[in-house]
Amino acid sequence: MQQLYQQLTAFLLADQQHFYRVAYSYCHNPENAMDIVQSAACKALEKYHTIREPQYLKTWFYRILINESLDFLRRNKKEIIAEDFLEEDHHDPLSSQADYLDLYQAILQLPPNIKTIILLHYFEDMTLRQIAEVTQINENTVKSRLYSGLKKLSLILKEDTP
Amino acid sequence: MKIDQTRLQQARQQYEQIPVPPQLNAKLEQVIAQHPYQKPAAPKKTFYRSLSAIAATCLVACLTILNVNPSIAQAVEHIPLLGTITRVCTVQTWFSQTDNNTISVNQPAVDGSSALSQSINAQIEQFVAQHTAEAQQRLDDYKEAFLATGGTMEEWQQRNLQVNIDYNITCQNDRYLSFVITSIDNWSNAYTDHYYYNIDLQTNHQITLQDILGDDYIAIANASIQQQMQERTAADDTLSYFTADQGGFSTIDAATAFYINQAGNPVIVFEPYTVAPGFMGQQEFEIISK
Numbered sequence: 165m166q167q168l169y170q171q172l173t174a175f176l177l178a179d180q181q182h183f184y185r186v187a188y189s190y191c192h193n194p195e196n197a198m199d200i201v202q203s204a205a206c207k208a209l210e211k212y213h214t215i216r217e218p219q220y221l222k223t224w225f226y227r228i229l230i231n232e233s234l235d236f237l238r239r240n241k242k243e244i245i246a247e248d249f250l251e252e253d254h255h256d257p258l259s260s261q262a263d264y265l266d267l268y269q270a271i272l273q274l275p276p277n278i279k280t281i282i283l284l285h286y287f288e289d290m291t292l293r294q295i296a297e298v299t300q301i302n303e304n305t306v307k308s309r310l311y312s313g314l315k316k317l318s319l320i321l322k323e324d325t326p
Numbered sequence: 327m328k329i330d331q332t333r334l335q336q337a338r339q340q341y342e343q344i345p346v347p348p349q350l351n352a353k354l355e356q357v358i359a360q361h362p363y364q365k366p367a368a369p370k371k372t373f374y375r376s377l378s379a380i381a382a383t384c385l386v387a388c389l390t391i392l393n394v395n396p397s398i399a400q401a402v403e404h405i406p407l408l409g410t411i412t413r414v415c416t417v418q419t420w421f422s423q424t425d426n427n428t429i430s431v432n433q434p435a436v437d438g439s440s441a442l443s444q445s446i447n448a449q450i451e452q453f454v455a456q457h458t459a460e461a462q463q464r465l466d467d468y469k470e471a472f473l474a475t476g477g478t479m480e481e482w483q484q485r486n487l488q489v490n491i492d493y494n495i496t497c498q499n500d501r502y503l504s505f506v507i508t509s510i511d512n513w514s515n516a517y518t519d520h521y522y523y524n525i526d527l528q529t530n531h532q533i534t535l536q537d538i539l540g541d542d543y544i545a546i547a548n549a550s551i552q553q554q555m556q557e558r559t560a561a562d563d564t565l566s567y568f569t570a571d572q573g574g575f576s577t578i579d580a581a582t583a584f585y586i587n588q589a590g591n592p593v594i595v596f597e598p599y600t601v602a603p604g605f606m607g608q609q610e611f612e613i614i615s616k
Contacts, residue, residue: 181350185346202357268340271337
């Protein structure tokens with residue numbers, strides 16, 4: 165168990181920048197992102213003894229992190245919508261052919277359940293299997309959400325385009 | 327299907343450029359410092375399981391030796407501590423697990439071939455069999471109701487309901503052997519049942535309160551209980567006992583449950599809700615015999 169504790173603390177410190185960016189992608193605010201990472205770390209340190217297989221440490225922690233992020237969104241629903249409304253000049257980032265620079269913004273605007281999958285797969289290099297573990301949903305569902313996300317972002321090229 | 331990797335790479339670069347505040351590291355170190363490594367308490371379930379397993383193994387080993395080798399059994403009989411232990415022991419330990427719900431049983435028996443021990447063992451066997459069957463029935467009923475009211479099978483399996491039938495020796499000396507068999511459901515206080523056995527080892531009879539306290543046992547016990555109730559409510563004003571009019575305590579009788587404690591005194595037991603509000607739990611009154 166002590167080994168697992170050391171593994172966890174080492175992992176928390178080593179990958180903190182990753183955690184921060186994941187959290188930031190949900191809350192879009194440095195203070196809040198740090199709070200989310202901090203409270204996820206707190207929960208992990210309180211509950212790590214429930215992990216049965218150390219190999220699941222990473223997906224287990226990402227699950228806590230994502231849940232913390234989603235919790236934050238739920239608690240602050242009103243504020244976020246208001247902010248977004250002010251910042252966006254009514255231009256739909258999901259409209260087809262969003263330009264290169266807008267793609268990241270467009271990903272951030274996706275519904276959370278799709279955003280999580282794109283984020284973890286393309287930015288955090290997780291396999292669909294790992295994402296299924298993080299989100300606790302079936303691997304096939306992960307796959308179909310991933311494609312529906314890519315479609316929304318118009319990232320799927322027609323076969324004949326070079 | 328082809329995916330536009332170029333644009334994804336660009337988005338990823340943008341993502342990786344999100345600046346991470348330098349304070350984050352200090353914050354995390356602080357969180358870690360607040361949660362130093364602590365040897366975790368063993369999860370309850372595993373603990374009981376391994377404990378029962380160890381106990382069962384020891385007892386099997388012990389019983390085998392005692393049964394196989396009469397001279398050791400006789401020798402053990404004369405070692406003060408070990409000798410008495412052979413008088414009540416686990417004859418059966420088993421688990422039954424369905425849908426992640428467990429019925430665990432530690433069934434005791436008293437040794438000896440006297441009519442008394444045979445009759446006690448038959449009673450214990452009946453108590454255990456009856457409670458196991460009832461527990462299984464409760465689990466089945468609960469499952470049916472749970473599923474019928476919108477619960478899923480998966481959620482049901484996560485309930486981890488347990489029924490434990492176990493025993494506890496409350497007194498074991500040259501004079502008395504007293505033990506209690508309990509049947510407890512972990513999801514409801516309503517299904518807790520106790521069965522007390524008190525045996526006088528010198529006469530080889532089940533002892534009554536009358537045997538210990540004398541012919542005046544009812545008056546002696548009643549007075550002592552009334553006095554202890556008053557002391558307890560005086561010491562803590564959140565406690566209260568039902569009055570006799572409310573269906574609370576009025577008098578004990580020959581059938582009142584009791585066990586004998588280490589000191590050799592009888593302890594009268596009232597199940598939760600019988601003499602006091604449920605939150606006060608089971609009420610016990612030690613009657614000091616003169």
